[in-house]
Amino acid sequence: MARKPVAKAEPAPKSARAPARKGARRTTPSVETLSALPPDRLIGLVLGETERNPAFKKIVSAALAALQGPDAVAAIVDRRLGALEGARGFIDWQKRRAFTADLNATVSVILNELRPLDPGAALDRLVRFLNGAAGVLGRVDDSLGITEGVYERAGEAAIEIAGSLPEAEATRFAARLLALVSGDPDGPLGMLFLDLIPRLPESALPALDADLGEALSDLPAETGDWRSARARGRLLRARQDIADRRGDVDAFIALEEAVAGAAADNLAVAERLLAAGRTDEALERIRRPQQRNANVLSGEALITGRIDTEAPARARTVLTIRILDALGRAEEAQALRWERFCDTLDAEMLRDYLAKLPDFEDDEALRHAFDRAMAFPQPYRALTFLINWPDLDRAGRLVLDRAKTWEGERYEVLAPAAERLEQARPEAAALLYRRLIDDILQRGRTQAYAHAARYLMQLDAIDPASASYRDILRRDHGRKHGFWSLVGGR
Known part of the structure; x- marks a missing residue:
């Protein structure tokens, strides 16, 4: 008896099949997925967003202006900067979000549209934008620091652009920036100037140092003017950074004392003396009483708000030990490690102490350390x-x-x-x-x-x-x- 053929199951229609797992990814905007859309559909999406989002509209307009060249983009930016400089109205918390988005769009236009066409022009606009920070922030309800963050972004970008300029252009830019720092020493341009010094070529430092000396001589001598005093301190710190880069320890020390007086940072001075091989001077300096009690903030302290009050003392102890080791005074260094551990239960200090002990003495020392901990x-x-x-x-x-x-x-x-x-x-x-x-x-x-x-x-x-x-x-x-x-x- 012949067998009946087994009927094969018909494949399920496509509409009934389970959707492919990768289907969800096809709806995520990306270069691949957006390129599949017809151009007229993309244009419609862009136009729709420009109607809803003024900041986005400015970015799109700048992108279109970039097709005409850097002058067209610069004109758009200049109009916005002029409006910011002339405005006087207060921006309350209800308008702050839209205002900050507009500021951010201005910075984005400078960086994304103008910089690729003309880095120097982009840097000029960033400096002008930063120079107006005090006027803008003074009329914005920015208790959360959101608007200020736009200026921080602009400052970081300016440093990056200035650091990538050819040597001659970077030198001229630093000299031009110096004239603006004296007028607003605590503003973004003051910080920009200090951050620029490590990026300048070595050959540019002597001329810049001379310019700083002239700028200092032009400041009023009266100490009662707080703005002049702040400007003097900022310019002296700039000269100190230059001296540090040039390895001029004596100039660094003289400038530290000129800025801080009796509260000079002896730790910073001793570090440089040690690096220069002047170990006896470094030891004398680190052992001077420190009038300034600034706390060293770790990343964790900044996040949690908890300040490590022992960080300055530990830093001084660590540097003193390094100096003693460099002088060959190993016993004094060991005594200082043990003293630090007994006072604070500093585990790293104990590990260093044990590592320096002769063979077979570490077990006994560790037992004493644990006894100290149990009775702490x-x-x-x-x-x-x-x-x-x-x-x-x-x-x-x-x-x-x-x-x-x-x-x-x-x-x-x-x-x-x-x-x-x-x-x-x-x-x-x-x-x-x-x-x-x-x-x-x-x-x-x-x-x-x-x-x-x-x-x-x-x-x-x-x-x-x-x-x-x-x-x-x-x-x-x-x-x-x-x-x-x-x-x-x-």
């Missing part, structure tokens, strides 16, 4: 040191020995310490987690309830007594429904 009067710093070294066993002992010390509000120390101690010393980790949870709930910090719920979950995994602790939380904080909804009442 600032427990949070001691815990941070032991966690990060790491010595988790001692860190756990420290937590338990000072059990009444820990406060949950110091979560930036306790939370990472608890996580690190979960495996090595679970009883210590449990104590820290309870402190963290208690603090959040007692203060009613609703924004941190999610953290408290996570801490409780981690506590359940390491603490056999967590059920009893949960009962205490129910009794004392049972009405904090936002927290209990996150832990599910487990």
Whole structure:
């Protein structure tokens, strides 16, 4: 009996097939996807946006003017700069966004349309734009610094363009800029001038230094004029930067003392003396009392707003040690490393100290260092040191020995310490987690309830007594429904 042929399934129509995963990417604007659109469709999109967006309209108009040459683009920019210079009206917060977008469009036109055609003309317009910063920012409600950011963008671009100019043009530009700095020493052009010095060719520095000397002699001698005093300080700093580039240490020192007087930056002076091989002078200088107590800001400090108050002292110690090593006074350098560690539990200082010890002496020294940490009067710093070294066993002992010390509000120390101690010393980790949870709930910090719920979950995994602790939380904080909804009442 002959078999019946098996019917083949008909392929599904294209409309019924699952869409290709790459289909979504075809709707993302890019060179490839936009080139698939008909030109008249693209033109329609551009025209529609010019009607809705005045700043975009200016950019499109400048792009069309660029087809006629740099003069046509420069004319557009000059009209806008003239309007800015003549305006007097106040820009409140409601109009600030559109006004800032217009400013940004002006800078974009200079950079994207004029610069490719004539870099010198673009640089001239940027300088003119920056020179009007005080007048514009003085009439804008810019509490968030958004409008000021446009001027920062323009300043960075001006530095880049000026640094790429031929040597003769860059030198002439610096000299021309100098005349504007004296009138507004704290404005964008003052910063632009200082930032330009490292980019100038070496051969341009002597002439610029002479110009700076003449500009300083032209300033009024009266110290009561704050603007003249600020201009003098700015010009002296510029000469100091030139001296630094030329390796003239004595000129650098003289200018530092001329600017700061008794508050001269001895650290900066000592660094340059050391680099010049004048180590005895460097040691004498770094050991002078420092009247200026400026804090050195790290990137983290700038982001978090927390200032590292110990940074200046540490920088002085590190440089003093470098000088002592250069002088061959190794024992004094080692004593200073140990002193710094004992005072602050500076881990890097301890590592350097141990690395300089003779063989077989580091174990004993490390034991003394850990003893110092366990007895350190600032427990949070001691815990941070032991966690990060790491010595988790001692860190756990420290937590338990000072059990009444820990406060949950110091979560930036306790939370990472608890996580690190979960495996090595679970009883210590449990104590820290309870402190963290208690603090959040007692203060009613609703924004941190999610953290408290996570801490409780981690506590359940390491603490056999967590059920009893949960009962205490129910009794004392049972009405904090936002927290209990996150832990599910487990």
